Amino acid sequence: MENRHLARDLNVGAIGYGAMGLSEFYGETDDKKSLSLLNKLLDLKVNFIDTADLYGRGHNERLIGHFLAKLNNQRRQAFKVATKCGIERGPDAAYARKINNTPGYIVRCCHESLQRLGVEKIDLFYLHRVDTGANIEESMQTLADLVKEGKIGHIGLCEVSAATLKKAHAVFPVTAVQTEYSLWTRDIEESVLPAIKALGIGLVPYSPLGRGFLTGKYLSTSDFAEGDFRKGNERFQQENLNHNRKLLDVIKPLTEKYGCSSGQIALAWLLAQYEKTVPIPGTKSEKYLAENAAAANLVLDISDIEALNTLQRTIEIKGSRYSEEGMKGVNA
Secondary structure, eight states: OOEEEEETTEEEESSOEEOGGGTSSBSOOOHHHHHHHHTTTGGGTOOEEEOOTTGGGGHHHHHHHHHHHTSOHHHHHHOEEEEEEOEEEOSSSOOOEEEOOOHHHHHHHHHHHHHHHTOSSEEEEEESSOOTTSOHHHHHHHHHHHHHTTSEEEEEEESOOHHHHHHHHHHSOOOEEEEEOBTTBOGGGTTHHHHHHHHTOEEEEESTTGGGGGGTOOOSGGGSOTTBGGGGOGGGSHHHHHHHTHHHHHHHHHHHHHTSOHHHHHHHHHHTTOTTBOOOOOOSOHHHHHHHHHGGGOOOOHHHHHHHHTHHHHOOOOSOSSOTTTTTTTTO
16 A cells, blocks of 8 residues: 655555544444454554544543554554544533633643553644634644644644635644545535645545445445434435435446446545545444555546546535534534
């Protein structure tokens, strides 16, 4: 797998791993199976792990920390870990959240993440969402101070607008922007992606497989177990699934041409959009983990990339990607 440069001193495999599903949101979890899967990452040349304090209310970071602690020094040093702060959740199981970008909260979260992960420095630390009522310059200065103290290596922002990104980058270099981006979520192409490219910032697309939709595996609401948030997500309601599968119909001939899966087509298309793109698909399956990693070696013809680039002109994806609560801080 080729390496990609999110920053001059932050080189990672072209396909990373999003660990969120190992803790919640996608049905039942099993720590023993999760640790087994994590141990397969490096063999597949996947050395970039993405987590957040939000996921499982700290469980995900503790799981990653437990995994890292069991590695020998050589394998441990090969991994780069990204985590996030900025979203507060209540102590109960409710989905409600509050965006918090205050300096004291950012510092506290950083120290807590360091402890849960069991590391001395976080390679990439994101502001998970931006509070429109806060001062982004103040938040960036707090993060910059953490860099100078050696607590974090690089700063990232999630789901930001182009205007906010430019303001933040003027205070201290932003290494990466994490945002939802895939063949069925292309909002960033209008203004955010051009700004990212102009500033030479890394792009880390989450849900690059459309929360599994682009694999072609989920065509019915009955495919989702209880506890899977997609069961109540607007895009995955049956009427919208029936409409949105038009996208899969376009991808299918390409899977036959290249002898690969539709998910691999989706990932290869993303990699072709920008040389500093590192998607972070998540999975609880070792089979799909290997399949995702192999997509890094798939090179699509320019004509096929261009055809996929224009899909949004003819296929309108139906359904919001989040509920109103989940959209808090998006494109702020």
